[in-house]
Amino acid sequence: MVVEPSWIVSLTEIAEKRGTWPVKLMLVGGENMSEKSRRHVEEIWKTDLYLTYGQTESFGSAGTECNRKNGYHLQELKFWFEIPEPDDQGHGEIVFTTLSRRVMPLLRYRTSDVARFMEGVCDCNLKSLRRISKIVGRCDEMVNCGLGNISPWMFERVLENVSGLAHDWQVLVTRPDLRDAIEIKVELLEGASQDKVERAIRTSLADLFPDMARNVSMGLCEMKVAVAGRGTLRTGRKLRSIVDLRKTLFRAEAAVPSASTA
Numbered sequence: 001m002v003v004e005p006s007w008i009v010s011l012t013e014i015a016e017k018r019g020t021w022p023v024k025l026m027l028v029g030g031e032n033m034s035e036k037s038r039r040h041v042e043e044i045w046k047t048d049l050y051l052t053y054g055q056t057e058s059f060g061s062a063g064t065e066c067n068r069k070n071g072y073h074l075q076e077l078k079f080w081f082e083i084p085e086p087d088d089q090g091h092g093e094i095v096f097t098t099l100s101r102r103v104m105p106l107l108r109y110r111t112s113d114v115a116r117f118m119e120g121v122c123d124c125n126l127k128s129l130r131r132i133s134k135i136v137g138r139c140d141e142m143v144n145c146g147l148g149n150i151s152p153w154m155f156e157r158v159l160e161n162v163s164g165l166a167h168d169w170q171v172l173v174t175r176p177d178l179r180d181a182i183e184i185k186v187e188l189l190e191g192a193s194q195d196k197v198e199r200a201i202r203t204s205l206a207d208l209f210p211d212m213a214r215n216v217s218m219g220l221c222e223m224k225v226a227v228a229g230r231g232t233l234r235t236g237r238k239l240r241s242i243v244d245l246r247k248t249l250f251r252a253e254a255a256v257p258s259a260s261t262a
């Protein structure tokens with residue numbers, strides 16, 4: 001099966017009730033998939049799910065996992081990949097140049113995807129092909145706010161340990177008054193209790209990112225967990241995991257002409 005993550009998660013929910021059929025493997029791409037969702041799909045279908053990386057502009061896959069499922073081996077015969085401005089952990093925007101294409105050649109095309117080159121050599125047969133990590137977020141999803149520097153992978157990890165959650169979630173960053181506020185919107189599985197889920201999310205955040213939990217307890221940032229109706233978060237094909245609504249607010253403020261002193 002060659003599928004998109006959200007699509008295969010929905011199909012798997014149906015398959016859990018109605019049964020599956022034998023599948024050799026799944027090749028999944030188009031957006032990020034959490035390890036929790038991958039494990040769930042693999043368990044139900046009793047098969048391997050491999051992730052691929054690419055975009056419309058790369059004409060499909062530019063990197064693929066091998067059977068180790070640990071990073072994307074890059075298709076370096078066709079693309080030259082760079083991370084021009086890595087941070088201290090090596091994360092940065094992936095930029096690529098097409099090497100052999102006559103149609104729509106691209107020079108240092110900015111993908112907006114943030115990842116890092118992986119160190120060491122993979123022990124599979126694709127040794128000579130470098131790897132990048134899973135995408136940790138889009139450039140416009142890495143947000144600095146009262147909670148700290150947040151990006152989608154962090155919430156993926158926080159929510160991974162919480163039972164009762166469906167696949168989709170979204171984090172909104174707002175500023176209702178003077179301080180930033182974070183709203184974590186989640187969809188619940190049938191029968192899950194909102195109270196329990198909220199408590200589990202707060203505990204998981206405190207375990208994994210104590211600095212952030214401290215910022216909340218110090219009142220630097222409000223944090224709210226909100227439950228959205230099943231299937232309502234995803235309004236388009238792709239779901240933006242972190243939305244900074246303060247930008248709209250700041251822009252509106254900037255547009256107000258300052259009082260004239262004349």
Ligand SMILES: [Zn+2]
Nearest residue numbers: 066068122124
């Ligand atoms: Zn490998």
